[in-house]
Amino acid sequence: MLYATVTAAGSSQATATEIVAHYVEVNGGDDSVGVRLSGASRFPRTVYVYNTHATGGVKVYPHVGGNINGGTTDAAVTIEGKSLAIFVCMDGTIWAAQYTANT
Numbered sequence: 202m203l204y205a206t207v208t209a210a211g212s213s214q215a216t217a218t219e220i221v222a223h224y225v226e227v228n229g230g231d232d233s234v235g236v237r238l239s240g241a242s243r244f245p246r247t248v249y250v251y252n253t254h255a256t257g258g259v260k261v262y263p264h265v266g267g268n269i270n271g272g273t274t275d276a277a278v279t280i281e282g283k284s285l286a287i288f289v290c291m292d293g294t295i296w297a298a299q300y301t302a303n304t
């Protein structure tokens with residue numbers, strides 16, 4: 202799937218909404234819910250995530266066993282409202298990311 206609109210949900214990696222598209226608009230960011238990147242079957246795999254919420258951040262989790270920018274395994278990053286984040290799966294474990302952090 203190339204494009205999708207999803208609603209962020211869940212308060213953990215296990216309950217976050219899974220992303221299965223390359224370009225994703227995420228609704229419902231309120232600093233407590235999130236989405237999860239799916240495991241990459243080919244490398245590199247790029248996923249663009251746009252948080253549509255005006256002020257609330259959205260948590261973005263790596264796939265199970267993955268990390269974002271070399272951080273803690275399975276830990277989320279939180280992207281700012283009305284911002285675009287780019288995630289590239291480098292090797293099946295590490296997601297390199299560029300995003301505006303929610304402060």
